[in-house]
Amino acid sequence: MKKGLYFGVLILLSFSLMSFSCSDDDDGNPNDNSQQIAQIEITVESGIWRITNFNDSGQNETSDFTGYDFTFNSDGSLVATNGSTTMTGTWSVTDDSNSNDDSSSDDDIDFNIFFAVPETNNFEDLNDDWDIVSTSSTRIELIDVSGGNGGTDMLTFERN
Secondary structure, rough: OOOHHHHHHHHHHHHHHHHHHOOOOOOOOOOOOOHHHHHHHHHOOOOOOOEEEEOOEEEOOHHHHOEEEEOOOOEEEEEEEEOOOOEEEEEEEEEEEOOOOOOOOOOEEEEEEEEEEOOHHHHHOOOOOEEEEEEOOOEEEEEEOOOOOOOOOEEEEEOO
């Protein structure tokens, strides 16, 4: 009889412990970056931005974009102007937690830039799914680690 009682208590205790180790996720999807993405979009759509640093695999190529003002529009269009020269492209901020890219994080946000230009055009170097290093109301720092040659590119936009 004692053996049965101990066995019953042991079973009850086991179920109790299992119920504590399993919890409901009241916060929704733990990898849901939608609020952070929305905040980045609001920030980047506010104002005119300039490239203050562009380092392409160890080469400082910031001067390739000197004088260009970048406007990130809410419709996903990206416009870079320098006097009478205008370059148009697209931009987006996406949750990359479910895709396979060359980033090291399983739960990152990508800042995507695309200009439909030939490979010889400087703006082609900006085409990428950049990982966000940091954002503030006046600065966005991006990084891309190349899957091919292992080079690291750094891109920084600052608001005028």
